[in-house]
Amino acid sequence: MSPKRVPAEDVDPAPLGQSLQFEFSGRTALNRFLKSAMSEKFLSWNPRDLEDRGFPSSGLINLYKRWGEGGWGVLLTGNVMLNYDHLEGPGNAIIPHGSLFSGKRFDAFKALAHGANKHGSLIVAQLDVQLEGRTLGSLFAKPRAMMKKDFEDVIESFAHAAEYCYQAGFDGIRLNAAHGYLLTQFLSPTTNLRTDQYGGSIESRSRIIFEITDASIAAGIQMRLVENDKHPLDLSQEKDMDVFMTTLQRLLGEMSQNADGSKYGFADIVDFPLNPFGSPYSEQCD
Numbered sequence: 539m540s541p542k543r544v545p546a547e548d549v550d551p552a553p554l555g556q557s558l559q560f561e562f563s564g565r566t567a568l569n570r571f572l573k574s575a576m577s578e579k580f581l582s583w584n585p586r587d588l589e590d591r592g593f594p595s596s597g598l599i600n601l602y603k604r605w606g607e608g609g610w611g612v613l614l615t616g617n618v619m620l621n622y623d624h625l626e627g628p629g630n631a632i633i634p635h636g637s638l639f640s641g642k643r644f645d646a647f648k649a650l651a652h653g654a655n656k657h658g659s660l661i662v663a664q665l666d667v668q669l670e671g672r673t674l675g676s677l678f679a680k681p682r683a684m685m686k687k688d689f690e691d692v693i694e695s696f697a698h699a700a701e702y703c704y705q706a707g708f709d710g711i712r713l714n715a716a717h718g719y720l721l722t723q724f725l726s727p728t729t730n731l732r733t734d735q736y737g738g739s740i741e742s743r744s745r746i747i748f749e750i751t752d753a754s755i756a757a758g759i760q761m762r763l764v765e766n767d768k769h770p771l772d773l774s775q776e777k778d779m780d781v782f783m784t785t786l787q788r789l790l791g792e793m794s795q796n797a798d799g800s801k802y803g804f805a806d807i808v809d810f811p812l813n814p815f816g817s818p819y820s821e822q823c824d
Contacts, residue, residue, distance in 0.1 A: 553570065554569060554570045554571060555569050555570070556569065556570065557569065557611075558570055558611060563709070563710060565660055565709050565710070567611035567612050567659075567660050568609060568610075568611045568658050568659065569609070569610075569611040570611055571609075571610050571611045571612075572610070572611060572612040572613075572614060573605060573610050573612070573613045573614060574614055575614045575615060575616050575617070575664045575712075575714075576616050577616050577617060577626060577627060577630075578598060578601070578615075578616040578629070579616070579627050579628060579629030579630060580595055580597055580598040580601070580629055581593055581594055581595055581598060581629050581630065581631050581632075582595060582629075583628040583629045585628075588622035588623060589622070591622055591630075591632055592619065592622070592630060592631050592632025592633070592634075592643070593642065593643055593646045594631060594646040594647055594649070594650045595646075598650065599646070599649050599650050599653050600653070602615075602650055602653050602654040602661065603653030603654065603656065605654065605659070606653060606654045606655065606656055606657045606658075606659040606661075607656075607657050609657065609658075609659070610659045611659065611660065612659065612660045612661075612662060612709075613654050613659050613660065613661045613662070614661075614662050614664055614712060615631065615661065615662065615663045615664055616630070616631065616664065617630050617631065617664055617666045617714070618630070618631040618632070618633055618663045618664060618665050618666065618699065618703075619631065619632045619633075619666055619667070620632070620633060620634065620635065620665065620666070620667055620692075620695040620696065620699055621634060621635075621667070621695070622634055624667055626666065631647075631663075633647070633665075633698070633699040633702050633703070634695075635691070635694060635695040635698050635699075636698070637698075637702065639702065639705045639706075644702070644705075644706060647702070647703070647706040647708075648706040648707055650706075651703075651706050651707035651708045652707055655707060655709075660709040660710070661707075661708050661709055662708065662709055662710040662711060662712050663699075663703045663708050663710075663711050663712065664711075664712040664714050665696060665699050665700070665711050665712065665713060665714065666714045666719050666720075667692065667695075667719060667720035667721075681720075681723065683732065684736075689736075689746065689749075692720070692746070692750075693746070693749050693750050693753050694753070696713070696750040696753065696754060697750065697753035697754045699711070700754035701754070711754070713747060713750060713751070715747060721746065721747055721750075724736060724743055724744070724745075724746050724747070725740075725743050725744055725747070726743075727743065730743050
C-alpha cells in the first residue's frame, strides 16, 4: 500500500522552473531541480589491481549525458572517493591523491563532466572519505585518532580532488559531512572526543572542514552538514555556535575574493534553522 500524501496547501510550482544564479561561482542552473547523490557503483572495479579502480565507465558517462539531456538544473554525483582502498563500495569513483590531470582516468572524468554539461546542466562531484564499513565481505578497521601527517594527507587529498574536478570541467564539489563519513566524525561530539584544536567546541570540531575549503580551488564548494540517523546532530545548545557561524560567514566571503579573480562557493546547511548568508536560493536555510 502506498503511503498517504501529507496534507498541504496548493502552491504554484512555477519557481521550480526558473533559472538559479549562484552568486559566488557565477554559475547559473537552468532550473531549481537537483538530482541528488546516488551510489551508482557503475565504475571500474578490480579486486587485485587498485590502480584499475574508479574510472567512470562508458555506461556512467552515457547516464549523465542522458540526465543532462533531461534538463536537470544540477546533477550531483555519487560518492567520489579519495583513496583506492577507503571505499563506500566497489564501483565507486576514485580520484587518488597525486593522480595526473591527463591520461585514462582524467579523460574519463572529463568526458563525464562534458556529457552532463552539454545541454546546460551543472555537475557537482560529491567528495568522501570512508573509514569503516563492509566492502565485499571485508571490514575496515575502526578509525584511529589522526596525527599531524594524517591531517596533511587528508586536506591535500581533498584539495587535489577539487582541482582535479575543476580541471575536468565540473562546476563544483560537495564536501559530504554526513552519514558517518570522516568529516561527520569530526563534526559530531558523539564521535569526536579529541582534546586538541580539532575537538571540543563546534568551531574546533569543524576546523578540518574549513582547512579543506581553504585549500581547495574548485569552481564551487558545497558543504552538507548533518550527522547519521542513529545520532541526530543537535547544535541547539552549542555555546560557540555564533563563532562557528561567524567563521562560516568569513569563509563564504573569502570564496568571492580569490587571488586568481575567480569566484566559487555556496553552502547547503541541512537541518540548521539559520538566516541566509551566501545561500542565494533560499529565504531561510532549513
